Amino acid sequence: MGSKTATADLETENLVALMKKQLLSFRDFLKTGSLGPISPDMTMAEIVEVLGMPEHVDPDYWTFGKLEISFDITPPRQMNWFQIEQASYLKGDLEALTTRFALSLDGFSGKTKPSEFLGAGLWTPDQAKVFYAASGHDIGMNICAGPIQIHFHVAADFIGNQDAETYLKASSPSQAMAKIDSRAVLDSIYSYPYPKTEEVPGAFDWKLLSGSQYLALADGQQTSANKKGARRPL
Incomplete structure (x- = not known):
C-alpha cells in the first residue's frame, strides 16, 4: 500500500x-x-x-x-x-x-505508426512524401511534409535470410508496405527552415511514395499506380 x-x-x-x-x-x-x-x-x-x-x-x-x-x-x-x-x-x-x-502529445506517442501520422489530417493527402530504403541490415523510412521530416527504423528480422536491399528489390510496394508499417519504430523528428521534399541522393537507394499511395498500401489496397511500384526521387 x-x-x-x-x-x-x-x-x-x-x-x-x-x-x-x-x-x-x-x-x-x-x-x-x-x-x-x-x-x-x-x-x-x-x-x-x-x-x-x-x-x-x-x-x-x-x-x-x-x-x-x-x-x-x-x-x-x-x-x-x-x-x-x-x-x-x-x-x-x-x-x-x-x-x-x-x-x-495530442494523442500521438512514440508508438505512432507512419500510416497513423499520415492519416491524422496533419497534411493534405499528397503534401506528404514517404521515402524508404535499405539501411544496413534494416530498413529506413522517412515522412517528409513541408519543413517536417519524421524518421522511422524498421528491424528487418521479419524477412528471413534475405538482406533488406534484396527484400525491397524483390518485393512490390503492395507486398512490403503493410509489413513495414506495422514494424516501423519512430526515431527522430526534424524541422528545417525550408520544405524537406527529398532525400540526399546517393546515400541510399531511396524509393518514393506519395502519402496517399502509402496509406492505400499499408491498408492492403492496390491501385494501378501502386502496381507499377515506387519511383526513385528525381
Missing part, C-alpha cells in the same frame, strides 16, 4: 511540474514545423532569448533536454534544423521537453 501511495504521489508531483512549464502542441508542430516560439529559421542569439543556455554545448550543436539544434558555424549562426531526439520514448498526455517547455 505504501509503495503504491508513494508512486501516486511521485506521478502527481511530476504532473504538477509539467503543468508549470509552457505547454506546446505536438500536433501544431507536425503541421507547421514550429514548436511554439521555436522556429527553424531562428539564429543562435534568438534561441538563447527563448530557451536560455543549453545543457550541452558544441560550437554548432546545442542540446536542451529532448530538443537538439544544429547551427551554421558562420555569423549570424543561423539554425540548420532542430529535432526531437529519441521520439520513440514519447508517451502519455504530456512530455517534458526542456526546462521551460512541455509537449502536449
Whole structure:
C-alpha cells in the first residue's frame, strides 16, 4: 500500500511540474514545423532569448533536454534544423521537453505508426512524401511534409535470410508496405527552415511514395499506380 501511495504521489508531483512549464502542441508542430516560439529559421542569439543556455554545448550543436539544434558555424549562426531526439520514448498526455517547455502529445506517442501520422489530417493527402530504403541490415523510412521530416527504423528480422536491399528489390510496394508499417519504430523528428521534399541522393537507394499511395498500401489496397511500384526521387 505504501509503495503504491508513494508512486501516486511521485506521478502527481511530476504532473504538477509539467503543468508549470509552457505547454506546446505536438500536433501544431507536425503541421507547421514550429514548436511554439521555436522556429527553424531562428539564429543562435534568438534561441538563447527563448530557451536560455543549453545543457550541452558544441560550437554548432546545442542540446536542451529532448530538443537538439544544429547551427551554421558562420555569423549570424543561423539554425540548420532542430529535432526531437529519441521520439520513440514519447508517451502519455504530456512530455517534458526542456526546462521551460512541455509537449502536449495530442494523442500521438512514440508508438505512432507512419500510416497513423499520415492519416491524422496533419497534411493534405499528397503534401506528404514517404521515402524508404535499405539501411544496413534494416530498413529506413522517412515522412517528409513541408519543413517536417519524421524518421522511422524498421528491424528487418521479419524477412528471413534475405538482406533488406534484396527484400525491397524483390518485393512490390503492395507486398512490403503493410509489413513495414506495422514494424516501423519512430526515431527522430526534424524541422528545417525550408520544405524537406527529398532525400540526399546517393546515400541510399531511396524509393518514393506519395502519402496517399502509402496509406492505400499499408491498408492492403492496390491501385494501378501502386502496381507499377515506387519511383526513385528525381
